[in-house]
Amino acid sequence: MKLIFLPLLSAILLTLSSPGLDLWWLSFISFIPVLFSLKDKKYFFTKTLIFSTTYYFFNLFWINSSVSHFGGAPLIIGVLAVFGLSLYMSIYLLLFFYLNLKTDKIVISALVFVVIEILRSKIFTGFPWLNLGLIPYNSQIFTNFYSIFGEYGVSLIIILVNLSLYKVLSQKNTKQLIPTGIVILLLITSNVIKPEIKYNKSLNISIIQPAYKQEEKWLPEKREEIKNLVISMIEIASKSKSDLILLPESVFPFFIQADNLTFSYITESSLKKDLLLGNIRYDQKLNYYNSAFFFSKGSYQYYDKMHLVPFGEYFPLKIITAPISRYFFGDAKDFSRGKVHKVFNSNNINILPLICYESAFYDIIFNAFKDKSPDMLVILSNDSWFGDTLGRVQHLAIDIVRAKEFMRPVIRVTQSGISAYINEKGEIINKIGNNKQDIIEANVNIDSNKRSLFSKYGYLWLGIFALISLIFSVKRERY
Structure with missing residues (x-):
């Protein structure tokens, strides 16, 4: 019972706190049971794996939907894919718990945890999913904290409170409550000093969610039906008061470059209203890209997705993964990476386009702010691959955190939900739920002069804090 119960209790508490179930406050105590179980170092790896694989397996089970339901693989293959990724994610928690046993300094342990989360977001192209810092995404208590310290800052305080308690x-040492007290003080301070928002720009938008079935998307006999549906929805949106019409990732199940009638229709429509949509693109060398097309005043620009999804849009280590690639995609080529990020301008509003998975990587947005400060972020996605699972809410949580970090409105445009207009405070102003076919209009207000501290300095504070902590730690060892 000691071997299984405490790690399982931690996994349950952390799951209840995570996006979808949203009892975020439980995250501040969720690690305590497993930490108690690890006081006895016997069966260290077993106890750690019970905690981590249980948590990740349940919360990443949406991968089975992508692999088995939409990918056509047997159920056992989908389950094994979830288990394999859960084991991979567990390696990082194993490393944290192992290093935590080597030090009594909880601040150092908390910093180690954050560094390990950052490593997970970088290694093998990165998977910054289910980070601790995403858990209180819908709590307004953390809104200003995100705008100063970012997602990993929230990860730091959650694990720090767990270690402290x-x-x-x-x-039985009450001095260990000091870090928890400092965290509470920081949260109170960040909510007292609130930035004043003065809107100086606005843009009327129409969000189109066509909500056709992913299973039918690439069937040749469904091509015209889907095309007509999307065009009919553009027609409806064209009659609205909006300045910009937004459509999701790969909205048409064909190359619009190769379909003269569709391409001409969208180009002509852009003489009245700007359009931003996702579609697959090819170049003269027949390289394929997952792209965002921006049509305005009869001409167009495009942005090619830079951060591709491994095993979904390309296969790494082809020597090993070639058989898997052939099983799922036949002779289809991998997508190519885009090289340069772009900012589109619609009615004097700078729009940063992101395609699906890219919104999980804060640095893409941070780097865009260095070149040309975006007024709003538009995320074109196809979350149909998640099925009706927690995956959709987990992706939504990421996008809400991006809004809070950068103090910019975020517009999610998805094939079948959840599409939403999220303001600069991370509040959902309007949304379209799962599998609902709809068009929503919104007036997006923007304060283009106000920038968050996080958008200016990123995680510079983390490096300074780590250096100071290390210096103090060394001094204590000497004296």
């Missing part, structure tokens, strides 16, 4: 309970 564990030390108090296990050592």
